[in-house]
Amino acid sequence: MEVVQSHRTSSSNNVTVSTLPLYRSAPPLEVRLEDFELFAMDRLRVLKGISDGLGRGKKPEEMEKLVADLWKANMRHPQANEEANKDIISHFVLRLVYCRTEELRKWFLSMETTLFRYRFRFESSEAQRALMSEFKLPYKAVSNAEFESVKDKLGQVARSMGQTLASADAIFYKVPFEEVPELVAGRRVFICKGHAYVAMNQVVSLVVTQFRSYLSKALILTNRKWTSTVREQEKDRLAPIVEALCTSYLGPDYSQPNEAGEISVKDIDHIAKTSFPLCMRHLFEKVREDHHLKHGGRMQLGLFLKGVGLKLDDALAFWKAEFAPKVSAERFDKEYAYNIRHNYGREGKRTDYTPYSCQKIISSTPGVGDHHGCPYRHFSEENLRAALVRMGVSSRAVEDVMDKVRNRHYQLACTLTFEAVHGSSCDAEWFCGIRRHFQASVGIVKYFALWAVPVPVPAH
Secondary structure, eight states: OOOOOOEEEOTTTOOEEEOOOOOOSOOOOOOOHHHHHHHHHHHHHHHHHHHHHHHTTOOHHHHHHHHHHHHHHHSOOSSGGGHHHHHHHHHHHHHHHTTSSHHHHHHHHHHHHHHHHHHHHHSOHHHHHHHHHHTTOOOOBOOHHHHHHHHHHHHHHHHHTTOOOOTTSOOEEEEEGGGOHHHHHTTOSEEETTEEEEEGGGTHHHHHHHHHHHHHHHHHHHHHHIIIIIHHHTTTTTHHHHHHHTTOOOSOOOOSOOTTSOBOHHHHHHHHHHHOOHHHHHHHHHHHHHSOOOHHHHHHHHHHHHHTTBOHHHHHHHHHHHHTTTSOHHHHHHHTHHHHHHHTTSSTTOOOOOOOOHHHHHTOOOOTTOOOSOHHHHSOHHHHHHHHHHTTOOHHHHHHHHHHHHTTOHHHHHHHHHHHHHTSOSSHHHHHHHHHHTGGGTHHHHHHHHHHSOOOOOOO
């Protein structure tokens, strides 16, 4: 395979500066079908990790370390000179995968932009200036005379952020304020007559804005080309891989049965009270209370129970027993048993369905009499507070959860609830500890692993 060089040469001193690619055009390379898929999955692990970190509310410095660790763990290549190729190929494969719908484009754009932001920060100042020239940004450094005229104001802004103004070698760029919205929103720049004075250590905002704009347009163009020609031409070769990649589950493998990976009907009551997420706990309580759930609720809870290890025979027994006060055995077998078997891949097209992702649950629209969906989004504040108190969440933790809900961070609110109930942080150490602590019902661990890595599922 030809090596695509990911470096540029500084014209001033002829020193090669290592930089990240801008992905302007796909490389003219022959790629093995195996590498096509494996490279994309490795990059997807990086993007999913970034998404998970953002969803958990990690701080910028934590995200910086996370991105570096994810890149090191997933994007290395046995042959060092092939790493640049892997970077570029994986980006363009995922661009093809995620160009196909507005929702997919939005997620990919956000994650790739975040990845680019942190990789840009890892570069040297010389490499950053080289990248700025690649984007052909029409901004010039502020002259010494102009710098002196606004130095006091720039110093005030720097001090407000706990920094000092190094005037000796300071480089500032004067740009229209609307091109650096995040700096303006954070009050991290001095604005005068419609222009923001952006320090050299802040130019990442300028470059990222340009990168995001370019990638957004590129995704639209890629979608047009995919739908008009590529999909049909590659329907037997690439299309199946492309269409499957965005739904690939990249978390731990729970497909193989083991003695600690299953639960029985008798386990459900205990696990529901101790470790079900609120959305599932609410459904479980409602089916116990009403002896019935509408289709949306049955799907959400049923696939979840399957995901944590409830076997088909036990699932049929569970639903039949719960519905018994209102539904006869004959009616249950006729109207409900088929859908349960279908979810387990025993009927219809034999698809082995996975639990609903958080995003699917959050974006659902429950109607009157429905109980599915995300309580953090769909409950009133009063009902949500009451539900959290019943789960044993402390008053202080309830306020933290409600703060996340008000800011529409529903997954993070769910994570905070889980931490409050179990008194542990949802990090790697917690994961190992909870596995030992709940060894008797390890389906709980399975639940959280499934929930922590949202994965789209086939539409029903």
